[in-house]
Amino acid sequence: MASTRTKLDALSDYVALDTETTGLDTRWCDLIEVGAVRVSDGRVTGRFSSLVRPSHLPIDDFIEELTGITSEELGDAPEPADVMPALSEFLGDSPVVGHNVCFDARFLDKGYRDILGRGFGNELVDTLRISRHVFDDIRKRTLGAVVERCEREGGSPIGVPDSAHRALADSQAAAYCYETMRPLLVGKYGDDPEAGFARRSGSRGRAKFEGIVQTVDEIDESNPFYGSTVCFTGTLDGMTRAEAWQHAVNLGATPKDSVTKSLDYLVVGSFEFNTSLHGKPSGKLQKAQGYAVGGNGISIVSDDFFLQYARDDS
Secondary structure, eight states, X not given: OOOOOOOOOOOSEEEEEEEEESOSOTTTOOEEXXXXXXXXXXXXXXXXXXXXXXXXXXXOHHHHHHHOOOHHHHHTSOOHHHHHHHHHHHHTXXXXXXXXXXXXXXHHHHHIIIXXXXXXXXXXXXXXXXXXXXXXXXXXXXXXXXXXXXXHHTOOSSOOOSOOSSXXXXXXXXXXXXXXXXXXXXXXXXXXXXXXXHHHHOSOOOOEETTEEOOSSSOOTTSTXXXXXXXXXXXXXXXXXXXXXXXXXXXXXXXESSOOTTXXXXXXXXXXXXXXXXXXOOHHHHHHHHHHHTTOOOEEEEHHHHHHHHGGGO
């Protein structure tokens, strides 16, 4: 898949999914855990959970601290060749719901292609995207923050798990959020929310960052950077910093020039990203990692991931 896109959809049957990985770039990082719950008419009818042995051990200390998964556990984990067929059977062709689900889908696509010889093509529904439509009173949209907002809304029949930041618990939390937000989404846009939103959206207003203005007629909000704040660091592959800012604005994001607790994405140049996997992160990257471990929800991605979407805005 060139890039992953999501839909606004009102589903009664779906699979909520979450993954844990050694990073967010499929060229150098591996899947280490997958968890999923099958939901039908608001009830969990099935569960899938498995660790996945990565190609290189031990994993980075930052990843251990972030995920709670240790290298020792992964040493005895099933190989991807064992996990992918079982996961594919569990998912079938069901729509997949997740929080910031584009990341999960890219790793599943890599696993499907490597092991099964075909891509991952299930419909994707993003609870992060939906939260932007139905809740305008929350600033940081981590899974935990959306869960808390859904609890204030009244919740759903699916309970919130006691544990968090592991794949199965987070997949159940995503299902909880989706069940809570779905009627709000339908109330706003109708039974076909994607079509209802398209009819009401029209063209977007102009976004600015140091004189940079939107150069596309309409922003496709199905990309994962829409509505986020983005900072860039390191030498970017094939684009200047100003070009990166322009792409960010055209994707509906707000560029930032520093790493703060409120930042959503740090996009790292490929050379620095690859170097950081071997224990040599820069100061800006270390700061972002510290915020991520502290639960601030910063996603650290390589410029390759950003380019998957930036190429589409031209």
